[in-house]
Amino acid sequence: MIFIEYYIEKHLKFCYNFFMKRLYDVQQLLKRFGIIVYMGNRLYDIEMMQIELNRIYQAGVLDRLEYMDAELVLRREHRLELEYQKSRENE
Numbered sequence: 001m002i003f004i005e006y007y008i009e010k011h012l013k014f015c016y017n018f019f020m021k022r023l024y025d026v027q028q029l030l031k032r033f034g035i036i037v038y039m040g041n042r043l044y045d046i047e048m049m050q051i052e053l054n055r056i057y058q059a060g061v062l063d064r065l066e067y068m069d070a071e072l073v074l075r076r077e078h079r080l081e082l083e084y085q086k087s088r089e090n091e
Contacts, residue, residue: 020069
């Protein structure tokens, strides 16, 4: 019975992490901990989400796999947003 519960728990975590691909998914992860970030600027939102994500990971509430997936999403979104803002400046 314990093995089955362990397998189901790991499988559900895999399924959850498999779908963490967008900023919205990271927002939903943070919302699970009562954290909602809105500063009016997408770049600032992403940076604040990185800070909050680090805080809940260092507190030991978030497991390493979820943290790494969310951090990768935030890094990618930050890079894409910087590229978008630079392209807007060049127009």
